Amino acid sequence: MTVHPPGPLWTGRASNRVQWLLAAAGAACLALGIELAVDNAWTSGMVPLLMSVIGCLAAGLLILYGTLAFVHVRVTVDSKSLDVRCGHIGLPRRTIRLSEVTAAEFRPRITPQQWGGWGYRWRPEKGTAIIVRRGEGVELRLGDGKLFTVTVDDAENAVRVIRTHLRALAR
Numbered sequence: 001m002t003v004h005p006p007g008p009l010w011t012g013r014a015s016n017r018v019q020w021l022l023a024a025a026g027a028a029c030l031a032l033g034i035e036l037a038v039d040n041a042w043t044s045g046m047v048p049l050l051m052s053v054i055g056c057l058a059a060g061l062l063i064l065y066g067t068l069a070f071v072h073v074r075v076t077v078d079s080k081s082l083d084v085r086c087g088h089i090g091l092p093r094r095t096i097r098l099s100e101v102t103a104a105e106f107r108p109r110i111t112p113q114q115w116g117g118w119g120y121r122w123r124p125e126k127g128t129a130i131i132v133r134r135g136e137g138v139e140l141r142l143g144d145g146k147l148f149t150v151t152v153d154d155a156e157n158a159v160r161v162i163r164t165h166l167r168a169l170a171r
Contacts, residue, residue: 009079010161012152015072016118016133023071026063033057070119073132075152077161079168082140084130084150092120094130096140096148098169103141104162110137110151138162 033056036049069087076083082101084094111134115121121129127146137151138158152158 009165010077010158012075012154012158013072014132014135014137014152016070019067019071019118019132022067023064026060026067029056029060029063031060033060066119070130070132073130073150073152075138075150075158077158077165079165082138082162086120086130086132094128094148096142098162098165100143101140101162101166102143104159104166105139105141106156106159107137107139107149110134110139110149115149 033053036056037053069091071087074085081098082096086092110131112118112131115123115129115131118131121131127142127148129149131151133151135151136153136155137149138155140148142148
């Protein structure tokens with residue numbers, strides 16, 4: 001078996017600037033919730049005010065996390081695994097050991113419509129995907145027959161590196 005030096009052998013990223021518009025909508029919902037809580041001039045009563053404040057704050061936080069978590073993705077391939085980290089804090093995170101991978105394919109055109117939108121997606125007949133933008137990506141076939149797909153720049157080189165490691169593991 002070939003031993004590779006420790007550390008990443010391939011690193012790539014992908015980002016989506018459109019997600020920032022959705023993040024701005026989330027921030028606006030938060031600001032509206034705070035404004036409603038501070039400017040308590042509602043004459044309709046406390047319950048409608050409380051429901052409005054909580055609703056705006058919850059919607060704003062959900063939109064902000066849902067968009068900022070998938071503004072960009074960072075993929076690292078080393079001799080043992082493929083590691084995917086999303087967003088600015090690296091969550092959600094997915095690590096796939098290369099020993100679980102049976103094949104790696106370059107996909108030149110992956111669209112959010114194929115997976116049902118942006119973000120961390122799951123489809124029972126296909127598997128899971130992390131889609132941050134349309135374009136090229138890596139598709140891994142796992143030992144259980146399911147797929148794992150991630151959109152990332154320079155995906156063709158990532159597939160080359162993964163296949164090299166898969167051949168080394170097969171020896």
